[in-house]
Amino acid sequence: MITIRLTVARLAHGTMLVASLLFAGSAHAHGNASIAANQARAIEFPDTADYQTLVVDLHTHSVFSDGHVWPKTRVEEALRDQLDALAITEHLEYQPHLRDIPHLDRNRAYDIAADAAKKTDLIVIRGSEITRDYPAGHINAVFIEDANKLLKIENPPSDSTSSAAFSRAARKWPAQEAIKAAHAQNAFMFWNHPYWTRQSPDGIARINDFHAANARDGLLHGIEIANGQTYSEEALQIALDNDLTLIGVSDVHDLIDWDYKPHEGGHRPVTLVFAKAKTAGAIKDALFAGRTVVWFRNLLIGREQHLQPLLQASLSVSTLRYLNGTAVAEVVLSNASDAAFELRYNGDYTFMFSADRITVPAHGQITVQIKPGKKLRTLDLPFVVENALTAPGKYAQLTLTVAR
Ligand SMILES: [Zn+2]
Ligand SMILES: [Zn+2]
Numbered sequence: 001m002i003t004i005r006l007t008v009a010r011l012a013h014g015t016m017l018v019a020s021l022l023f024a025g026s027a028h029a030h031g032n033a034s035i036a037a038n039q040a041r042a043i044e045f046p047d048t049a050d051y052q053t054l055v056v057d058l059h060t061h062s063v064f065s066d067g068h069v070w071p072k073t074r075v076e077e078a079l080r081d082q083l084d085a086l087a088i089t090e091h092l093e094y095q096p097h098l099r100d101i102p103h104l105d106r107n108r109a110y111d112i113a114a115d116a117a118k119k120t121d122l123i124v125i126r127g128s129e130i131t132r133d134y135p136a137g138h139i140n141a142v143f144i145e146d147a148n149k150l151l152k153i154e155n156p157p158s159d160s161t162s163s164a165a166f167s168r169a170a171r172k173w174p175a176q177e178a179i180k181a182a183h184a185q186n187a188f189m190f191w192n193h194p195y196w197t198r199q200s201p202d203g204i205a206r207i208n209d210f211h212a213a214n215a216r217d218g219l220l221h222g223i224e225i226a227n228g229q230t231y232s233e234e235a236l237q238i239a240l241d242n243d244l245t246l247i248g249v250s251d252v253h254d255l256i257d258w259d260y261k262p263h264e265g266g267h268r269p270v271t272l273v274f275a276k277a278k279t280a281g282a283i284k285d286a287l288f289a290g291r292t293v294v295w296f297r298n299l300l301i302g303r304e305q306h307l308q309p310l311l312q313a314s315l316s317v318s319t320l321r322y323l324n325g326t327a328v329a330e331v332v333l334s335n336a337s338d339a340a341f342e343l344r345y346n347g348d349y350t351f352m353f354s355a356d357r358i359t360v361p362a363h364g365q366i367t368v369q370i371k372p373g374k375k376l377r378t379l380d381l382p383f384v385v386e387n388a389l390t391a392p393g394k395y396a397q398l399t400l401t402v403a404r
Pocket of ligand 2: 059
């Protein structure tokens with residue numbers, strides 16, 4: 001597995017090579033075609049000046065709770081999306097497949113996934129979803145050591161195959177006790193889908209005393225602002241107000257391909273983690289330090305200090321020249337990321353072929369002609385990045401500078 005992925009990474013630098021690989025694949029071998037297809041669906045963002053940019057999904061399910069696939073399938077999807085790390089986070093207390101898949105050891109999903117990922121460079125993170133009604137709701141604990149210790153059933157139901165009876169019995173143990181058990185294992189914990197309409201019928205996330213107290217006491221560290229097909233500005237504001245790490249996840253139960261259509265250019269929501277190294281420990285450190293940006297549809301959402309270095313690594317401007325005998329400048333804007341950047345020019349110049357809106361395609365370039373009025377040696381191009389948010393309603397700004 002490792003050899004194949006390294007080969008693809010090298011080929012990806014040359015479009016011609018990828019194209020010929022695709023052609024060869026369709027003519028001869030099945031494997032090559034799928035390698036090229038996987039390269040196209042890889043979620044890719046450049047490293048920043050100070051950190052590696054790791055692509056992480058911290059919330060998924062398998063048949064070991066209410067998902068519909070075996071854990072190995074989650075690993076295969078993650079490899080196709082070229083994630084750096086994956087957590088399978090089963091509901092501890094919700095076991096709808098209990099009759100068919102009874103299991104006493106709640107670490108099984110992790111163990112199977114970790115085994116499936118053994119010969120790859122995917123990091124599998126052990127995690128669980130603590131599942132209660134409002135106000136606790138659902139809380140993911142990741143980087144735990146033993147999921148069994150986060151579940152306690154004092155009075156087991158007489159029918160051991162009834163998932164409803166199991167759920168009732170399991171939810172009697174207070175959520176706060178499960179959180180304390182996870183904290184004893186040094187878990188990173190985040191509040192899941194705080195705007196879930198089943199628990200917040202108007203879809204608006206609001207901090208409550210339970211989560212506010214845990215955030216204050218160091219027992220809640222992050223919050224989902226993007227989950228599946230949904231994004232929440234209120235959750236983003238809660239994160240900023242309570243110093244919580246911004247998290248984006250798939251929370252996938254079925255297949256990534258069904259939910260996000262990567263073959264049509266879609267992608268699962270992920271958390272971009274700015275880590276010192278590609279290790280589980282470095283990811284955990286970065287999460288506790290809040291060094292993340294969420295990638296949801298075409299939106300990048302992050303605190304200014306984390307979003308800005310990512311934008312600087314992703315967007316660049318080059319090759320300033322003036323059209324023959326004119327003071328019309330031509331520059332090339334390049335994008336090294338998966339995001340299609342929607343820029344609004346915020347300076348004094350005007351353009352030859354557009355008004356103030358410019359889109360720089362994912363992993364692409366565009367040439368723009370600018371009218372500075374005279375031949376300048378240096379051009380500063382200030383932009384508002386309209387698909388990058390640092391707070392609700394607040395867009396990131398970036399000035400690209402090009403010199404002759
Ligand atoms: Zn949930
Ligand atoms: Zn879930």
